[in-house]
Amino acid sequence: MKLPEDDRTLSPHTGFTRDHWVATADGLLDAAWRYASPDQAFLDLPGRPSRSGVRSDGLEGYARTFLAAAFRTAHGDDPHNWLERYAAGLVAGTAGEWPAITDVGQPMVESASVALGLRLTKPWLWDKLSTSQQDRAEAWLREALRHVPAANNWYFFPYTVAAFLESAGRGDDETRQAKRRAMDLLEGWYRGDGWYSDGDGRAFDHYNGWALHLYPALDAFLDGNPITTHLKEHLESFHLLFGADGAPIYFGRSLTYRFAAASAIALGAVTGDTPLSPGHSRHLISNCLKYFLDRGSLTGGLLNLGWHGPHEATLQPYSGPASPYWASKAFVCLLADADHPLWTAAEERSDENQTLALPGPGLLIQKHDGVTRLHNHGSDHVRPFEGEYATEDDPLYSRFAYSTVTGPTSAKNPSDNHVSLVIRGDRSVRRRIHPLGARDNWAASWHRPVFDAHQPMVPGLRIESVTAVWDDQELRIHRVIGAPPGTRVELTGWATDLPSPLVNVRGWTGVGWLTAPQGTAFNPQVKVPTLTAEVEGTVTLAAVAVLGGTVQEADWEARVEEILRLTLDAPTS
Known part of the structure; x- marks a missing residue:
């Protein structure tokens, strides 16, 4: 992966700027697209298959990398024509190639990334599709609203599908109910100090930042509404859970998503719902990204299944070759354009015990x-x-x-x-x-x-x-x-x-x-x-x-x- 020269004036600690994040997104996408199917509906990355099967894994490769591409191109800057490829894959996938969305099935998870990607790139992808192509895509996505999620953060997958459909002028009672249901559950999962349990019980982990806060807070931000998920309070403690070297706390499941752990920090900076200064936020997210890029997380340009490098014990049974690409959520930082304080403020490091x-x-x-x-x-x-x-x-x-x-x-x-x-x-x-x-x-x-x-x-x-x-x-x-x-x-x-x-x-x-x-x-x-x-x-x-x-x-x-x-x-x- 080729990155720009470090900027030690603007970013004296990491050297990373917005250009480094853009280059990282482009590098990850370029490597992943080498494994695209001929119709571009699947990215069949190498590695052990998940328990959901290879077609689901290929959809996962498409959907999770699409999320990175969407954040990368959300301001209309698409010099590598990523969106043209994802548009072709969407048309083929929703014409019958993609596996159907079912109760507690992996395609429901991926429907959220597809929907969020479409929402972020609507003027350049969705709006250029024919009505029949849009109808077929809606028909596939809408099944997420009609099937049962797992009893945890999964309820925000149909929520995110519903939010996209509403943004595209296709909302109705079904979409409103999907969103209302998820937010009612979220309120019941709140345990205080900005932390939600991932479902009933007491499961606290990184899903707070990369799911339970991210989906509803980002939806509110894109709609111009106040954020109601205690994001700012969450970040008051969560920002401490990174080491000076950039490592997130190794705690909870799905840790192969790696620098997705920084997505809540980035989201707070983008939305302004954060206790952290822009320079401090940038140091945390860039230091986290750099931590993994420097420690063997890439094999042949692809995110491998593990932590530093491949590591079987880090994985869960649902982990497949494309699972690490939920790391794409960290690229939410690119919703802040080049003139945003997140990128223009001098990088700040906090070493306070x-x-x-x-x-x-x-x-x-x-x-x-x-x-x-x-x-x-x-x-x-x-x-x-x-x-x-x-x-x-x-x-x-x-x-x-x-x-x-x-x-x-x-x-x-x-x-x-x-x-x-x-x-x-x-x-x-x-x-x-x-x-x-x-x-x-x-x-x-x-x-x-x-x-x-x-x-x-x-x-x-x-x-x-x-x-x-x-x-x-x-x-x-x-x-x-x-x-x-x-x-x-x-x-x-x-x-x-x-x-x-x-x-x-x-x-x-x-x-x-x-x-x-x-x-x-x-x-x-x-x-x-x-x-x-x-x-x-x-x-x-x-x-x-x-x-x-x-x-x-x-x-x-x-x-x-x-x-x-x-x-x-x-x-x-």
Whole structure:
């Protein structure tokens, strides 16, 4: 990919300008179009197929790259004639080539990118189609309004289709109902501090920025209406979840979308609904883009399936060859033209250390020396129908901590940043998380240890947990309640090759290391520091963890007592 020369005057930290974003979009599109079908309805990119099949994967290649092309050409600048190709593909695809939109099917996901692309490029693509071609495209898109989405952010796919149809003068009661339904659900998913759960329950992840805020906020902006999705409040915390090197927090599913994580920052800058200055916003989005371009995310000009480079454990069963192109959402920044302050203001970098508690989602952000850690006492991704005792470990949601320089170990390896009980040889996992509060420098929660089918549940067994932080130090307190005789407790720390000790403060009697041979998205193989203890009944244990540093000398026992008074031992009303 050929990029312009860096501009270290306007952008002293990244060197990136709007021209770099345009060139990146063009480079990604040029590489992807080498794999277009003869009728241009599919982009059949190389790689492992998704569970939806190759025709759906080809549609995904068309739709997600179309989104990048649409943001790239939204001001009418199309020197490479991208829109001519997408118009031809649309005509062929909606004439019967594309798979039909069905209940909870991948084509429904892709219909939103097609619809948003058409809305952004309406004068140069849609308006040049014949009436019959428009009718066929509408007929295919409208099926998104008539089929059942997955019970989460998917409701904004028919929402986005409906918004396009209304912008094209084809709105009706069906489109109005699709939009109203999604916004009613979104209101019910709001948990505070600018964060939505991705559906019922408590699933907090990057879908907040690249779906739940993006689709309705962008629709409002394009219509000239006020934004009502708490975007500005969300960005007050979300902007901290990037490292000094540009890495987003490695947390939640679909991380192969990579720099799509920057889309909410870009959207805030474009719409003005942001607490960040234009120069700060540009640094965050450009630093994130540069992070991935510099770390092997491209193979032959194509976004590969992984994080830095290919990485199987980063993927989900629905990930296919074109899945990474949801990264196209970051190009929403190009809706700001060359004269917009996002591109004309001098780039600003913020290196301020900060700790921020978010009681709504039950998260604690710890930013120190360019690394951000996210302490998780509220996000579990357990669907309501799964109940309290879902037994499958989910490394992307169940761990106590995540960061911008580490990834969790895989489900088949020892768990990092975890507390587990071992009873008769069975090791517990953490699934449904019950927040107990977050304030100042701490967050707390409790959970029932869940074992596999061979180990019956122990009545009354639970673990109460608190994380409290000072600078780069993490005090981790765990109270085991109702442990039967012969119970072993295991606490693990950070999975990384950085010096990251885990040191006993109270109750731990064993010290060791566990090996994770499958490694993480950051390291091919890692060792995980571990503390152990034999417990019975109710026992409180505490340890100090550090990521990439050393444990400071302090009266940690006194700090344990202080935090317990504020949290687990605090009087309840």
